[in-house]
Amino acid sequence: MGTSTNRTRAGNASLEQAVEDYDLVILGGGTGSTVAAWTFASQGQRVAVIDRKYIGGSCPNIACLPSKNVLHGARVASYIRRSEEFGLFTDGLRVEMPAVRARKRAMVMGLNEMYLDQYKRTGAEFICGSGRFVGPKTLEVTLSDGSTRLLRGSNVIVSTGTRAALSAIPGLTEARPLTHVEALELDHVPAHLIVLGAGYVGLELAQAMRRFGSRVTVIDHNDRLLHREDDDVTGALADLFGDEGIETALNASVKKVSGRSGESVMLDFEQDGRTTTIEGTHLLVATGRQPNTEDIGLELAGVQLTSDGYLKVNERLQTTATGVWAIGEVAGTPQFTHVSVDDFRVVRDNLMGIHRTTTGRQIPYTLFTDPELARIGLTEKEAQAQGIAYRLFKLPMEGVLRARTLSETRGFLKALVAIDSDFILGFTAFAVEAGEIMASVQTAMIATLPYTTLRDAIWAHPTLVEGLIPLFSSTPSSSTDIPAQVLEAVSVNS
Protein backbone atom coordinates (compact mmCIF):
# COMPACT_ATOMS: atom_id res chain seq x y z
CA MET A 1 0.00 0.00 0.00
CA GLY A 2 1.08 3.66 -0.39
CA THR A 3 3.01 5.06 -3.34
CA SER A 4 6.11 4.11 -5.27
CA THR A 5 7.85 5.56 -8.30
CA ASN A 6 7.56 3.45 -11.39
CA ARG A 7 8.29 3.62 -15.08
CA THR A 8 5.15 2.87 -17.04
CA ARG A 9 4.31 3.26 -20.70
CA ALA A 10 1.29 5.37 -21.61
CA GLY A 11 0.92 5.07 -25.39
CA ASN A 12 4.30 5.98 -26.79
CA ALA A 13 5.27 8.35 -24.02
CA SER A 14 7.12 7.00 -21.01
CA LEU A 15 6.33 8.74 -17.81
CA GLU A 16 7.75 8.72 -14.36
CA GLN A 17 5.10 9.23 -11.77
CA ALA A 18 4.28 8.10 -8.28
CA VAL A 19 2.15 4.97 -8.45
CA GLU A 20 -0.54 4.73 -5.80
CA ASP A 21 -1.07 1.17 -4.64
CA TYR A 22 -4.52 -0.15 -3.81
CA ASP A 23 -5.94 -3.53 -2.91
CA LEU A 24 -8.62 -3.04 -5.53
CA VAL A 25 -8.98 -0.56 -8.39
CA ILE A 26 -12.28 -0.45 -10.29
CA LEU A 27 -12.53 1.08 -13.75
CA GLY A 28 -16.14 2.15 -14.35
CA GLY A 29 -18.50 2.46 -11.43
CA GLY A 30 -21.71 0.63 -12.42
CA THR A 31 -24.03 -0.81 -9.80
CA GLY A 32 -22.29 -4.18 -9.36
CA SER A 33 -18.83 -2.68 -9.15
CA THR A 34 -19.99 0.09 -6.81
CA VAL A 35 -21.35 -2.53 -4.43
CA ALA A 36 -17.99 -4.33 -4.77
CA ALA A 37 -16.16 -1.13 -3.80
CA TRP A 38 -18.31 -0.55 -0.73
CA THR A 39 -18.10 -4.19 0.34
CA PHE A 40 -14.31 -4.56 0.09
CA ALA A 41 -13.65 -1.11 1.56
CA SER A 42 -15.83 -1.83 4.55
CA GLN A 43 -13.72 -4.96 5.11
CA GLY A 44 -10.69 -2.67 5.47
CA GLN A 45 -9.28 -2.88 1.95
CA ARG A 46 -7.96 0.18 0.11
CA VAL A 47 -10.35 0.59 -2.83
CA ALA A 48 -10.66 3.21 -5.59
CA VAL A 49 -13.44 3.55 -8.19
CA ILE A 50 -12.64 5.52 -11.34
CA ASP A 51 -15.64 6.88 -13.24
CA ARG A 52 -15.57 9.61 -15.82
CA LYS A 53 -19.04 10.92 -15.16
CA TYR A 54 -21.51 9.02 -13.06
CA ILE A 55 -21.59 8.30 -9.32
CA GLY A 56 -23.08 4.82 -9.34
CA GLY A 57 -22.93 4.31 -13.10
CA SER A 58 -25.80 4.29 -15.58
CA CYS A 59 -28.63 2.80 -13.52
CA PRO A 60 -29.24 5.69 -11.10
CA ASN A 61 -28.14 8.45 -13.50
CA ILE A 62 -29.26 7.78 -17.07
CA ALA A 63 -30.93 4.38 -17.25
CA CYS A 64 -33.17 2.30 -14.96
CA LEU A 65 -34.14 4.69 -12.20
CA PRO A 66 -34.53 7.96 -14.12
CA SER A 67 -36.45 6.15 -16.86
CA LYS A 68 -38.80 4.58 -14.33
CA ASN A 69 -39.24 7.99 -12.71
CA VAL A 70 -40.29 9.54 -16.04
CA LEU A 71 -42.42 6.49 -16.95
CA HIS A 72 -44.30 6.90 -13.69
CA GLY A 73 -45.06 10.52 -14.57
CA ALA A 74 -46.49 9.28 -17.85
CA ARG A 75 -48.62 6.75 -15.97
CA VAL A 76 -50.05 9.54 -13.85
CA ALA A 77 -50.85 11.42 -17.08
CA SER A 78 -52.68 8.34 -18.30
CA TYR A 79 -54.67 8.16 -15.04
CA ILE A 80 -55.61 11.81 -15.40
CA ARG A 81 -56.87 11.13 -18.92
CA ARG A 82 -58.87 8.21 -17.53
CA SER A 83 -60.06 10.15 -14.49
CA GLU A 84 -63.75 10.13 -15.39
CA GLU A 85 -63.65 6.33 -15.30
CA PHE A 86 -62.97 6.73 -11.57
CA GLY A 87 -65.66 9.37 -11.09
CA LEU A 88 -63.18 12.24 -11.03
CA PHE A 89 -63.53 15.28 -13.23
CA THR A 90 -60.64 17.59 -14.09
CA ASP A 91 -60.26 20.58 -16.35
CA GLY A 92 -57.91 18.86 -18.75
CA LEU A 93 -54.24 18.04 -18.62
CA ARG A 94 -51.21 20.22 -19.28
CA VAL A 95 -47.83 18.49 -19.50
CA GLU A 96 -44.80 20.57 -18.50
CA MET A 97 -41.73 18.58 -19.44
CA PRO A 98 -39.32 20.87 -17.53
CA ALA A 99 -41.23 19.90 -14.36
CA VAL A 100 -41.19 16.21 -15.33
CA ARG A 101 -37.44 16.54 -15.80
CA ALA A 102 -37.00 18.47 -12.55
CA ARG A 103 -38.63 15.64 -10.58
CA LYS A 104 -36.29 13.16 -12.26
CA ARG A 105 -33.24 15.33 -11.69
CA ALA A 106 -34.09 15.78 -8.01
CA MET A 107 -34.32 12.01 -7.62
CA VAL A 108 -30.97 11.50 -9.35
CA MET A 109 -29.35 14.15 -7.18
CA GLY A 110 -30.70 12.45 -4.06
CA LEU A 111 -29.33 9.12 -5.25
CA ASN A 112 -25.91 10.69 -5.94
CA GLU A 113 -25.83 12.10 -2.40
CA MET A 114 -26.83 8.72 -0.99
CA TYR A 115 -24.04 7.02 -2.95
CA LEU A 116 -21.43 9.59 -1.90
CA ASP A 117 -22.48 9.14 1.69
CA GLN A 118 -21.99 5.39 1.33
CA TYR A 119 -18.52 5.98 -0.17
CA LYS A 120 -17.67 8.08 2.87
CA ARG A 121 -19.00 5.53 5.33
CA THR A 122 -17.20 2.58 3.77
CA GLY A 123 -13.94 4.43 3.04
CA ALA A 124 -13.94 3.59 -0.68
CA GLU A 125 -12.54 6.41 -2.82
CA PHE A 126 -14.52 7.76 -5.79
CA ILE A 127 -12.26 9.35 -8.40
CA CYS A 128 -14.06 11.34 -11.08
CA GLY A 129 -11.88 10.97 -14.14
CA SER A 130 -11.29 9.03 -17.31
CA GLY A 131 -9.25 5.86 -16.84
CA ARG A 132 -7.14 3.64 -19.05
CA PHE A 133 -4.64 0.86 -18.51
CA VAL A 134 -0.99 1.79 -18.98
CA GLY A 135 0.37 -1.58 -17.87
CA PRO A 136 -0.64 -4.77 -16.07
CA LYS A 137 -3.11 -3.89 -13.30
CA THR A 138 -2.03 -0.26 -13.57
CA LEU A 139 -4.32 2.57 -14.63
CA GLU A 140 -3.83 6.19 -15.46
CA VAL A 141 -6.68 8.53 -14.53
CA THR A 142 -7.09 11.89 -16.21
CA LEU A 143 -8.93 14.27 -13.94
CA SER A 144 -11.12 17.18 -15.04
CA ASP A 145 -8.26 19.70 -14.57
CA GLY A 146 -6.10 17.65 -16.96
CA SER A 147 -3.82 16.29 -14.22
CA THR A 148 -3.23 12.56 -13.97
CA ARG A 149 -2.85 9.91 -11.29
CA LEU A 150 -1.41 6.41 -11.58
CA LEU A 151 -3.18 3.66 -9.67
CA ARG A 152 -2.13 0.05 -9.31
CA GLY A 153 -4.37 -2.60 -7.83
CA SER A 154 -3.54 -6.00 -6.40
CA ASN A 155 -6.80 -6.74 -8.16
CA VAL A 156 -8.59 -4.69 -10.81
CA ILE A 157 -12.23 -4.86 -11.88
CA VAL A 158 -13.25 -3.53 -15.30
CA SER A 159 -16.86 -2.41 -15.42
CA THR A 160 -17.07 0.19 -18.13
CA GLY A 161 -20.53 -0.83 -19.35
CA THR A 162 -22.05 -0.20 -22.76
CA ARG A 163 -23.54 2.70 -24.69
CA ALA A 164 -26.36 3.00 -27.21
CA ALA A 165 -25.29 1.45 -30.51
CA LEU A 166 -25.79 3.42 -33.71
CA SER A 167 -26.51 1.12 -36.67
CA ALA A 168 -24.58 1.78 -39.88
CA ILE A 169 -27.54 3.40 -41.61
CA PRO A 170 -26.53 6.24 -43.97
CA GLY A 171 -27.35 9.59 -42.40
CA LEU A 172 -28.15 8.21 -38.93
CA THR A 173 -25.20 9.71 -37.06
CA GLU A 174 -25.54 13.01 -38.94
CA ALA A 175 -29.21 13.23 -37.87
CA ARG A 176 -27.97 13.45 -34.26
CA PRO A 177 -30.64 11.12 -32.89
CA LEU A 178 -31.63 11.06 -29.26
CA THR A 179 -30.47 8.12 -27.19
CA HIS A 180 -32.12 7.34 -23.85
CA VAL A 181 -29.73 9.84 -22.25
CA GLU A 182 -31.08 12.84 -24.17
CA ALA A 183 -34.66 11.53 -24.25
CA LEU A 184 -34.73 11.57 -20.46
CA GLU A 185 -33.57 15.20 -20.50
CA LEU A 186 -36.18 16.59 -22.92
CA ASP A 187 -37.76 19.88 -21.86
CA HIS A 188 -40.57 19.58 -24.39
CA VAL A 189 -42.90 16.94 -25.78
CA PRO A 190 -41.78 15.94 -29.29
CA ALA A 191 -44.50 16.63 -31.84
CA HIS A 192 -43.71 13.36 -33.61
CA LEU A 193 -41.17 10.99 -32.11
CA ILE A 194 -39.85 8.19 -34.29
CA VAL A 195 -38.43 5.35 -32.20
CA LEU A 196 -35.98 3.06 -33.95
CA GLY A 197 -35.97 -0.27 -32.10
CA ALA A 198 -38.87 -2.10 -30.45
CA GLY A 199 -36.88 -3.51 -27.54
CA TYR A 200 -36.81 -2.50 -23.90
CA VAL A 201 -35.67 1.09 -24.24
CA GLY A 202 -37.83 1.74 -27.30
CA LEU A 203 -41.06 0.33 -25.89
CA GLU A 204 -40.79 1.91 -22.45
CA LEU A 205 -39.99 5.37 -23.80
CA ALA A 206 -42.45 5.13 -26.72
CA GLN A 207 -45.36 4.56 -24.37
CA ALA A 208 -44.21 7.28 -21.97
CA MET A 209 -43.81 9.90 -24.69
CA ARG A 210 -47.16 8.97 -26.21
CA ARG A 211 -48.78 9.44 -22.82
CA PHE A 212 -47.15 12.85 -22.48
CA GLY A 213 -48.83 13.77 -25.77
CA SER A 214 -46.34 12.98 -28.51
CA ARG A 215 -47.30 11.28 -31.74
CA VAL A 216 -45.09 8.17 -31.70
CA THR A 217 -44.04 5.75 -34.43
CA VAL A 218 -41.99 2.66 -33.54
CA ILE A 219 -39.91 1.05 -36.28
CA ASP A 220 -38.19 -2.34 -36.01
CA HIS A 221 -36.59 -4.69 -38.51
CA ASN A 222 -38.11 -7.67 -36.74
CA ASP A 223 -41.75 -8.60 -37.28
CA ARG A 224 -42.92 -8.31 -33.64
CA LEU A 225 -42.48 -5.92 -30.75
CA LEU A 226 -40.01 -7.46 -28.28
CA HIS A 227 -39.59 -10.24 -30.80
CA ARG A 228 -37.95 -12.84 -28.53
CA GLU A 229 -41.08 -13.22 -26.39
CA ASP A 230 -43.94 -15.64 -26.99
CA ASP A 231 -46.48 -14.64 -29.61
CA ASP A 232 -49.28 -14.07 -27.08
CA VAL A 233 -47.00 -11.58 -25.28
CA THR A 234 -45.92 -9.71 -28.39
CA GLY A 235 -49.53 -9.74 -29.62
CA ALA A 236 -50.74 -8.26 -26.32
CA LEU A 237 -48.06 -5.56 -26.51
CA ALA A 238 -49.13 -4.75 -30.08
CA ASP A 239 -52.77 -4.45 -28.95
CA LEU A 240 -51.75 -2.17 -26.09
CA PHE A 241 -49.73 0.07 -28.37
CA GLY A 242 -52.53 0.12 -30.94
CA ASP A 243 -55.08 1.11 -28.27
CA GLU A 244 -52.83 3.93 -27.08
CA GLY A 245 -52.44 5.26 -30.61
CA ILE A 246 -48.79 4.34 -31.04
CA GLU A 247 -48.03 3.62 -34.68
CA THR A 248 -45.72 0.74 -35.56
CA ALA A 249 -43.79 -0.21 -38.68
CA LEU A 250 -42.44 -3.75 -38.26
CA ASN A 251 -40.39 -5.87 -40.65
CA ALA A 252 -39.05 -2.51 -41.76
CA SER A 253 -35.52 -2.09 -43.04
CA VAL A 254 -34.34 1.50 -42.72
CA LYS A 255 -32.19 2.49 -45.71
CA LYS A 256 -31.50 6.14 -45.10
CA VAL A 257 -31.98 8.89 -42.55
CA SER A 258 -31.97 12.57 -43.46
CA GLY A 259 -32.59 15.82 -41.63
CA ARG A 260 -31.88 16.47 -37.98
CA SER A 261 -33.57 15.16 -34.84
CA GLY A 262 -35.14 18.01 -32.90
CA GLU A 263 -36.08 19.81 -36.11
CA SER A 264 -37.26 17.54 -38.90
CA VAL A 265 -36.05 14.03 -39.57
CA MET A 266 -36.92 11.62 -42.41
CA LEU A 267 -36.47 7.84 -42.51
CA ASP A 268 -36.66 5.87 -45.76
CA PHE A 269 -37.50 2.25 -45.07
CA GLU A 270 -38.46 -0.85 -47.02
CA GLN A 271 -41.40 -2.93 -45.88
CA ASP A 272 -43.06 -5.73 -47.82
CA GLY A 273 -41.06 -4.75 -50.92
CA ARG A 274 -42.25 -1.15 -50.82
CA THR A 275 -40.21 1.92 -49.91
CA THR A 276 -41.85 4.37 -47.54
CA THR A 277 -40.65 7.67 -46.11
CA ILE A 278 -41.72 8.75 -42.68
CA GLU A 279 -41.11 12.21 -41.30
CA GLY A 280 -40.96 13.13 -37.64
CA THR A 281 -39.61 15.88 -35.43
CA HIS A 282 -37.41 13.67 -33.24
CA LEU A 283 -35.63 10.35 -33.63
CA LEU A 284 -34.79 8.08 -30.71
CA VAL A 285 -32.31 5.28 -31.34
CA ALA A 286 -32.92 2.19 -29.20
CA THR A 287 -31.37 -0.60 -31.24
CA GLY A 288 -29.17 -2.25 -28.64
CA ARG A 289 -25.83 -1.61 -26.99
CA GLN A 290 -22.13 -1.44 -27.77
CA PRO A 291 -19.38 -2.19 -25.20
CA ASN A 292 -17.10 0.55 -23.85
CA THR A 293 -13.83 -1.25 -24.50
CA GLU A 294 -12.08 1.04 -27.00
CA ASP A 295 -9.12 3.24 -26.07
CA ILE A 296 -8.77 2.02 -22.51
CA GLY A 297 -5.39 0.33 -23.01
CA LEU A 298 -6.67 -3.23 -22.54
CA GLU A 299 -3.88 -4.50 -24.80
CA LEU A 300 -1.28 -3.03 -22.39
CA ALA A 301 -2.83 -5.01 -19.56
CA GLY A 302 -3.17 -8.34 -21.37
CA VAL A 303 -6.97 -8.16 -21.40
CA GLN A 304 -8.42 -9.73 -24.54
CA LEU A 305 -11.76 -9.08 -26.24
CA THR A 306 -14.36 -11.32 -27.87
CA SER A 307 -15.06 -10.93 -31.58
CA ASP A 308 -17.90 -8.49 -30.80
CA GLY A 309 -15.77 -6.31 -28.56
CA TYR A 310 -16.80 -7.46 -25.08
CA LEU A 311 -14.24 -8.53 -22.47
CA LYS A 312 -13.29 -12.17 -22.82
CA VAL A 313 -14.13 -13.76 -19.44
CA ASN A 314 -14.53 -17.23 -17.99
CA GLU A 315 -17.49 -18.33 -15.89
CA ARG A 316 -15.80 -16.86 -12.79
CA LEU A 317 -15.58 -13.46 -14.54
CA GLN A 318 -11.79 -13.55 -14.77
CA THR A 319 -10.42 -11.80 -17.83
CA THR A 320 -7.38 -13.12 -19.71
CA ALA A 321 -5.09 -11.05 -17.42
CA THR A 322 -4.30 -12.41 -13.98
CA GLY A 323 -5.91 -10.33 -11.25
CA VAL A 324 -8.19 -8.47 -13.66
CA TRP A 325 -11.90 -9.22 -13.29
CA ALA A 326 -15.03 -7.97 -15.04
CA ILE A 327 -18.49 -7.00 -13.85
CA GLY A 328 -21.61 -6.03 -15.80
CA GLU A 329 -22.50 -5.48 -19.42
CA VAL A 330 -18.90 -5.02 -20.60
CA ALA A 331 -18.39 -8.70 -19.73
CA GLY A 332 -21.33 -9.71 -21.93
CA THR A 333 -23.54 -10.15 -18.87
CA PRO A 334 -27.31 -10.00 -19.55
CA GLN A 335 -28.13 -6.31 -19.58
CA PHE A 336 -29.88 -5.80 -16.26
CA THR A 337 -28.72 -4.09 -13.09
CA HIS A 338 -29.68 -7.03 -10.90
CA VAL A 339 -27.42 -9.31 -12.94
CA SER A 340 -24.49 -6.90 -12.60
CA VAL A 341 -25.02 -7.14 -8.84
CA ASP A 342 -24.87 -10.91 -9.09
CA ASP A 343 -21.62 -10.53 -11.08
CA PHE A 344 -20.29 -8.73 -8.01
CA ARG A 345 -21.18 -11.78 -5.88
CA VAL A 346 -19.31 -14.04 -8.29
CA VAL A 347 -16.17 -11.87 -8.20
CA ARG A 348 -16.41 -11.34 -4.43
CA ASP A 349 -16.60 -15.06 -3.70
CA ASN A 350 -13.75 -15.91 -6.06
CA LEU A 351 -11.56 -13.21 -4.52
CA MET A 352 -12.31 -14.79 -1.14
CA GLY A 353 -11.29 -18.22 -2.45
CA ILE A 354 -14.84 -19.52 -2.88
CA HIS A 355 -15.68 -21.08 -6.25
CA ARG A 356 -18.74 -19.36 -7.70
CA THR A 357 -19.72 -19.02 -11.35
CA THR A 358 -22.18 -17.34 -13.65
CA THR A 359 -23.33 -20.70 -15.02
CA GLY A 360 -27.04 -21.54 -14.90
CA ARG A 361 -28.23 -18.30 -13.34
CA GLN A 362 -31.98 -17.83 -13.29
CA ILE A 363 -32.58 -14.29 -14.48
CA PRO A 364 -35.88 -12.47 -14.03
CA TYR A 365 -36.73 -9.25 -15.80
CA THR A 366 -39.50 -6.71 -16.00
CA LEU A 367 -40.36 -4.43 -18.87
CA PHE A 368 -41.86 -1.32 -17.31
CA THR A 369 -44.55 -0.58 -19.82
CA ASP A 370 -48.01 -0.15 -18.30
CA PRO A 371 -49.07 -2.89 -17.81
CA GLU A 372 -45.67 -4.41 -17.11
CA LEU A 373 -44.26 -7.56 -18.60
CA ALA A 374 -42.46 -9.76 -16.07
CA ARG A 375 -40.67 -12.95 -17.04
CA ILE A 376 -38.64 -15.70 -15.46
CA GLY A 377 -37.55 -19.13 -16.64
CA LEU A 378 -38.60 -20.73 -19.89
CA THR A 379 -40.89 -19.17 -22.47
CA GLU A 380 -43.07 -21.48 -24.53
CA LYS A 381 -40.83 -20.79 -27.52
CA GLU A 382 -37.74 -21.82 -25.55
CA ALA A 383 -39.38 -24.93 -24.11
CA GLN A 384 -40.50 -26.02 -27.58
CA ALA A 385 -37.07 -25.32 -29.10
CA GLN A 386 -35.46 -27.44 -26.39
CA GLY A 387 -38.05 -30.22 -26.75
CA ILE A 388 -39.22 -29.78 -23.16
CA ALA A 389 -42.81 -30.85 -22.63
CA TYR A 390 -44.88 -28.69 -20.32
CA ARG A 391 -48.31 -28.01 -18.92
CA LEU A 392 -49.49 -24.47 -19.56
CA PHE A 393 -51.59 -22.64 -16.97
CA LYS A 394 -53.00 -19.35 -18.21
CA LEU A 395 -55.37 -16.84 -16.66
CA PRO A 396 -56.67 -13.55 -18.05
CA MET A 397 -56.29 -10.69 -15.57
CA GLU A 398 -60.10 -10.41 -15.42
CA GLY A 399 -59.81 -13.50 -13.23
CA VAL A 400 -57.76 -11.61 -10.64
CA LEU A 401 -60.15 -9.79 -8.32
CA ARG A 402 -57.64 -7.15 -7.24
CA ALA A 403 -57.18 -6.18 -10.88
CA ARG A 404 -60.94 -5.55 -11.09
CA THR A 405 -60.82 -3.21 -8.09
CA LEU A 406 -58.12 -1.23 -9.91
CA SER A 407 -59.83 -1.27 -13.33
CA GLU A 408 -56.57 -2.80 -14.60
CA THR A 409 -57.75 -6.05 -16.14
CA ARG A 410 -55.62 -5.95 -19.29
CA GLY A 411 -53.22 -8.86 -19.67
CA PHE A 412 -52.70 -12.37 -18.36
CA LEU A 413 -50.65 -14.64 -16.15
CA LYS A 414 -49.16 -17.82 -17.52
CA ALA A 415 -46.96 -20.53 -16.10
CA LEU A 416 -45.18 -23.49 -17.62
CA VAL A 417 -45.09 -26.51 -15.33
CA ALA A 418 -43.08 -29.66 -15.96
CA ILE A 419 -45.05 -32.58 -17.31
CA ASP A 420 -43.32 -35.15 -15.12
CA SER A 421 -43.21 -33.16 -11.89
CA ASP A 422 -45.01 -30.18 -10.40
CA PHE A 423 -42.03 -27.84 -10.72
CA ILE A 424 -42.46 -24.49 -12.41
CA LEU A 425 -40.35 -24.08 -15.55
CA GLY A 426 -41.32 -20.54 -16.44
CA PHE A 427 -43.66 -17.70 -15.58
CA THR A 428 -44.90 -14.67 -17.48
CA ALA A 429 -47.12 -11.89 -16.27
CA PHE A 430 -48.37 -9.17 -18.59
CA ALA A 431 -50.25 -7.33 -15.92
CA VAL A 432 -50.48 -4.40 -13.59
CA GLU A 433 -47.53 -4.66 -11.14
CA ALA A 434 -46.39 -7.81 -12.95
CA GLY A 435 -42.87 -7.53 -11.53
CA GLU A 436 -44.22 -7.77 -7.98
CA ILE A 437 -46.43 -10.77 -8.83
CA MET A 438 -43.45 -12.56 -10.40
CA ALA A 439 -41.41 -12.35 -7.21
CA SER A 440 -43.59 -14.91 -5.43
CA VAL A 441 -43.33 -17.37 -8.29
CA GLN A 442 -39.57 -16.80 -8.48
CA THR A 443 -39.26 -17.61 -4.78
CA ALA A 444 -41.08 -20.88 -5.37
CA MET A 445 -38.78 -21.64 -8.30
CA ILE A 446 -35.65 -20.89 -6.23
CA ALA A 447 -36.92 -23.17 -3.48
CA THR A 448 -38.01 -25.78 -6.07
CA LEU A 449 -41.46 -25.81 -4.57
CA PRO A 450 -44.23 -27.49 -6.55
CA TYR A 451 -46.78 -25.15 -8.12
CA THR A 452 -49.37 -26.63 -5.78
CA THR A 453 -47.70 -24.80 -2.87
CA LEU A 454 -48.61 -21.49 -4.50
CA ARG A 455 -52.07 -22.77 -5.40
CA ASP A 456 -52.79 -23.94 -1.85
CA ALA A 457 -51.27 -21.01 0.06
CA ILE A 458 -53.49 -18.52 1.87
CA TRP A 459 -52.79 -15.21 0.13
CA ALA A 460 -54.15 -11.96 1.51
CA HIS A 461 -57.34 -10.85 -0.18
CA PRO A 462 -57.62 -8.89 -2.40
CA THR A 463 -54.02 -8.80 -3.64
CA LEU A 464 -52.65 -9.37 -7.11
CA VAL A 465 -50.61 -12.35 -5.99
CA GLU A 466 -53.85 -14.00 -4.92
CA GLY A 467 -54.33 -14.47 -8.68
CA LEU A 468 -51.91 -17.39 -8.43
CA ILE A 469 -54.74 -19.45 -6.90
CA PRO A 470 -57.07 -19.26 -9.93
CA LEU A 471 -54.05 -19.48 -12.24
CA PHE A 472 -52.82 -22.75 -10.79
CA SER A 473 -56.35 -24.08 -10.21
CA SER A 474 -57.22 -23.70 -13.89
CA THR A 475 -57.11 -26.63 -16.27
CA PRO A 476 -53.76 -26.65 -18.01
CA SER A 477 -53.32 -27.16 -21.70
CA SER A 478 -50.22 -28.98 -22.81
CA SER A 479 -47.47 -28.55 -25.35
CA THR A 480 -48.20 -30.42 -28.57
CA ASP A 481 -45.20 -32.71 -28.31
CA ILE A 482 -46.27 -34.29 -25.06
CA PRO A 483 -46.88 -37.99 -25.66
CA ALA A 484 -50.54 -38.89 -25.04
CA GLN A 485 -49.64 -41.64 -22.56
CA VAL A 486 -47.63 -39.15 -20.43
CA LEU A 487 -50.55 -36.76 -20.36
CA GLU A 488 -52.85 -39.59 -19.40
CA ALA A 489 -50.54 -40.61 -16.56
CA VAL A 490 -50.39 -37.02 -15.32
CA SER A 491 -54.16 -36.62 -15.30
CA VAL A 492 -54.63 -39.98 -13.55
CA ASN A 493 -52.10 -39.03 -10.86
CA SER A 494 -53.35 -35.51 -10.22
Ligand SMILES: Cc1cc2nc3c(=O)[nH]c(=O)nc-3n(C[C@H](O)[C@H](O)[C@H](O)COP(=O)(O)OP(=O)(O)OC[C@H]3O[C@@H](n4cnc5c(N)ncnc54)[C@H](O)[C@@H]3O)c2cc1C
Ligand atom coordinates in the same frame (compact mmCIF):
# COMPACT_ATOMS: atom_id res chain seq x y z
C1 LIG B 1 -32.82 3.47 -20.66
C2 LIG B 1 -32.40 2.23 -19.91
C3 LIG B 1 -33.22 1.72 -18.94
C4 LIG B 1 -32.82 0.58 -18.24
N1 LIG B 1 -33.69 0.08 -17.31
C5 LIG B 1 -33.35 -1.01 -16.62
C6 LIG B 1 -34.22 -1.54 -15.63
O1 LIG B 1 -35.32 -1.03 -15.40
N2 LIG B 1 -33.82 -2.63 -14.93
C7 LIG B 1 -32.62 -3.22 -15.16
O2 LIG B 1 -32.30 -4.19 -14.47
N3 LIG B 1 -31.78 -2.76 -16.10
C8 LIG B 1 -32.11 -1.67 -16.83
N4 LIG B 1 -31.25 -1.17 -17.77
C9 LIG B 1 -29.92 -1.81 -17.93
C10 LIG B 1 -28.99 -1.33 -16.80
O3 LIG B 1 -28.92 0.08 -16.81
C11 LIG B 1 -27.58 -1.90 -16.92
O4 LIG B 1 -27.62 -3.28 -17.17
C12 LIG B 1 -26.86 -1.66 -15.60
O5 LIG B 1 -26.76 -0.29 -15.35
C13 LIG B 1 -25.48 -2.33 -15.53
O6 LIG B 1 -24.52 -1.57 -16.16
P1 LIG B 1 -22.98 -1.83 -15.94
O7 LIG B 1 -22.66 -1.94 -14.50
O8 LIG B 1 -22.53 -2.91 -16.81
O9 LIG B 1 -22.37 -0.46 -16.49
P2 LIG B 1 -22.74 1.04 -16.20
O10 LIG B 1 -23.69 1.23 -15.09
O11 LIG B 1 -23.08 1.63 -17.52
O12 LIG B 1 -21.36 1.61 -15.68
C14 LIG B 1 -20.28 1.82 -16.51
C15 LIG B 1 -19.58 3.07 -16.02
O13 LIG B 1 -18.28 3.10 -16.60
C16 LIG B 1 -17.93 4.45 -16.81
N5 LIG B 1 -16.83 4.44 -17.78
C17 LIG B 1 -16.81 3.89 -19.01
N6 LIG B 1 -15.58 4.02 -19.56
C18 LIG B 1 -14.83 4.68 -18.65
C19 LIG B 1 -13.47 5.14 -18.61
N7 LIG B 1 -12.64 4.93 -19.63
N8 LIG B 1 -13.03 5.80 -17.53
C20 LIG B 1 -13.84 6.02 -16.47
N9 LIG B 1 -15.12 5.61 -16.44
C21 LIG B 1 -15.61 4.94 -17.51
C22 LIG B 1 -19.22 5.10 -17.29
O14 LIG B 1 -19.21 6.49 -17.02
C23 LIG B 1 -20.27 4.37 -16.43
O15 LIG B 1 -20.62 5.09 -15.29
C24 LIG B 1 -31.59 -0.04 -18.50
C25 LIG B 1 -30.75 0.48 -19.49
C26 LIG B 1 -31.15 1.59 -20.20
C27 LIG B 1 -30.24 2.15 -21.26
Ligand SMILES: NC(=O)c1ccc[n+]([C@@H]2O[C@H](COP(=O)([O-])OP(=O)(O)OC[C@H]3O[C@@H](n4cnc5c(N)ncnc54)[C@H](O)[C@@H]3O)[C@@H](O)[C@H]2O)c1
Ligand atom coordinates in the same frame (compact mmCIF):
# COMPACT_ATOMS: atom_id res chain seq x y z
N1 LIG C 1 -36.88 -2.71 -17.87
C1 LIG C 1 -35.64 -3.15 -18.08
O1 LIG C 1 -35.15 -4.05 -17.41
C2 LIG C 1 -34.83 -2.51 -19.15
C3 LIG C 1 -35.20 -1.30 -19.72
C4 LIG C 1 -34.40 -0.76 -20.72
C5 LIG C 1 -33.27 -1.42 -21.13
N2 LIG C 1 -32.94 -2.60 -20.55
C6 LIG C 1 -31.75 -3.37 -20.99
O2 LIG C 1 -31.03 -2.62 -21.94
C7 LIG C 1 -30.84 -3.43 -23.09
C8 LIG C 1 -30.73 -2.57 -24.32
O3 LIG C 1 -32.03 -2.09 -24.68
P1 LIG C 1 -32.38 -1.73 -26.17
O4 LIG C 1 -33.83 -1.46 -26.23
O5 LIG C 1 -31.41 -0.72 -26.66
O6 LIG C 1 -32.01 -3.06 -26.96
P2 LIG C 1 -32.87 -4.38 -27.24
O7 LIG C 1 -31.90 -5.40 -27.66
O8 LIG C 1 -33.79 -4.69 -26.14
O9 LIG C 1 -33.79 -3.97 -28.49
C9 LIG C 1 -33.25 -3.53 -29.68
C10 LIG C 1 -34.31 -3.58 -30.76
O10 LIG C 1 -33.82 -2.87 -31.88
C11 LIG C 1 -34.11 -3.61 -33.05
N3 LIG C 1 -33.12 -3.21 -34.05
C12 LIG C 1 -31.78 -3.40 -34.00
N4 LIG C 1 -31.19 -2.84 -35.10
C13 LIG C 1 -32.19 -2.29 -35.83
C14 LIG C 1 -32.23 -1.57 -37.05
N5 LIG C 1 -31.13 -1.28 -37.72
N6 LIG C 1 -33.43 -1.18 -37.51
C15 LIG C 1 -34.55 -1.45 -36.82
N7 LIG C 1 -34.57 -2.12 -35.67
C16 LIG C 1 -33.41 -2.52 -35.17
C17 LIG C 1 -34.07 -5.07 -32.62
O11 LIG C 1 -34.84 -5.87 -33.48
C18 LIG C 1 -34.67 -4.98 -31.21
O12 LIG C 1 -36.06 -5.12 -31.24
C19 LIG C 1 -32.00 -4.39 -23.10
O13 LIG C 1 -31.71 -5.57 -23.81
C20 LIG C 1 -32.23 -4.65 -21.64
O14 LIG C 1 -31.43 -5.75 -21.22
C21 LIG C 1 -33.69 -3.16 -19.58
